[in-house]
Every structure is written in structure tokens, then in C-alpha cells.
Amino acid sequence: MKPWLKPAAFVLCLLPLAWLGFALLTDRLGANPIEALTRDTGEWTLRLLLITLCMTPLRRFMGWRWPLRLRRMLGLFAFFYACVHLSTYVWLDQFFAWGEIWRDIVKRPFITVGMLAFVLLVPLAATSNRFMLKRLGRNWVRLHRLAYVIPALGVVHFWWLVKADVRTPLIYALLFLLLMLLRWRPLLRRLAPA
Numbered sequence: 001m002k003p004w005l006k007p008a009a010f011v012l013c014l015l016p017l018a019w020l021g022f023a024l025l026t027d028r029l030g031a032n033p034i035e036a037l038t039r040d041t042g043e044w045t046l047r048l049l050l051i052t053l054c055m056t057p058l059r060r061f062m063g064w065r066w067p068l069r070l071r072r073m074l075g076l077f078a079f080f081y082a083c084v085h086l087s088t089y090v091w092l093d094q095f096f097a098w099g100e101i102w103r104d105i106v107k108r109p110f111i112t113v114g115m116l117a118f119v120l121l122v123p124l125a126a127t128s129n130r131f132m133l134k135r136l137g138r139n140w141v142r143l144h145r146l147a148y149v150i151p152a153l154g155v156v157h158f159w160w161l162v163k164a165d166v167r168t169p170l171i172y173a174l175l176f177l178l179l180m181l182l183r184w185r186p187l188l189r190r191l192a193p194a
């Protein structure tokens, strides 16, 4: 792997946050900056989850090694953006009104699903290191299958929050299905027998 690839990916992953910070400070986030922040960080979480899922098919179909080396960092960045997304909601949107937040989680299905996706991300982030990989053995692989469930929940979360125009969540749903299809064994046997 080229030595600059990981630092370059690291900087690239930070760019959306840098842009959001800059846009916030220079008043470029429109009439409702908090909503813009929540939406953008949510969308970047979903994008990074899907980009992470691209790494295995890239390795398999193109034969490159570098995607697997970037996978962990990309997954952790997805978690990082999920934390920022959740923080903007808890802090800037709800001002730590825990009662309201709990009511939202219980009563608004899109928040319930978003919260579930976040809760499932926590053990993945916590066990993403080599030490836990060795310690958990086969259970690590089982646990990390959640990496397929979480983006699906992210798509449902997005789909349920848009009132009428479902085009954008539909695009994410199709990308997710494509990434799942690229893992389907009969297809792999035909297209990329490794």
C-alpha cells in the first residue's frame, strides 16, 4: 500500500466536518443551521457506512489490497460522524432535554431506528482493534455482520424522515442493495472466483 494513502484518506474523511465548521462560522448553512448540521452529519454517516462496505468488493473484484487496510479507519469515521450527528441532535436541537429526547426515541419511528443504528455501531467501534479481534475470534466475525444491518437501518431512518420526496433515500437504498448483491456467493463464484 502506498504510504500516503492512509493519511490522505484520513484528511479526506475530515473534510466534510471542516467544511461544516467553516460554513457554520461564516453563516453559510442557510436559515436553519442546526437542521443543516444534523442533516449533513447524518448523510455523511450513511455515506461513510456505504463507502466502508465498498472495500471488500473492491478487494475481491479488482484484486487490490489497500481497500481492506482502509476499512477499519473508514468504519471508525462513520462512527465519528454518527457521534457528531447524535450530538447535534441532543445538544443543539434538544438542549439536553432528556425527557423530550426519550419521548422522541419512543414515539418517532425514524428516531427509534436511528438510535438503534447508533447503539449497534458502538460495539463495532469498540471491538474494531486487533486485540478484540483476537480475543473474540469467531464471535468477532459474527458481531461485525452488524455492519450490514446498520446501513440498512440508516436508510430506513432516512426514508421515514423525508415526508414526500424519497429520491435521495432511494438512491442510498439501491447502493446498499448493490453492495449486498456484490457479496452474494453465487454471483461471486461466477464473476470473481478467488
Ligand code: HEM
Residues within 6 Å of the ligand: 035, 038, 039, 040, 041, 042, 043, 044, 045, 046, 082, 085, 086, 089, 111, 114, 115, 116, 117, 118, 121, 150, 154, 155, 157, 158, 161
Ligand atoms: C448510524 C446512525 C445514523 C445514521 C446513518 C443517520 C443518518 C441520517 C440521515 C441520512 C439523515 C437525513 C439527512 C438529510 O436529510 O439529508 C438523518 C437525519 C436526522 N437524524 Fe439521523 N442517523 C443516525 C442516527 C441518528 C440518531 C441516533 C438520532 C437521534 C437520536 C438521529 C436523528 C436525526 C434527526 C433529528 C435528523 C434530521 C431530521 C430533520 O431535521 O429533518 N439520527 N440521519
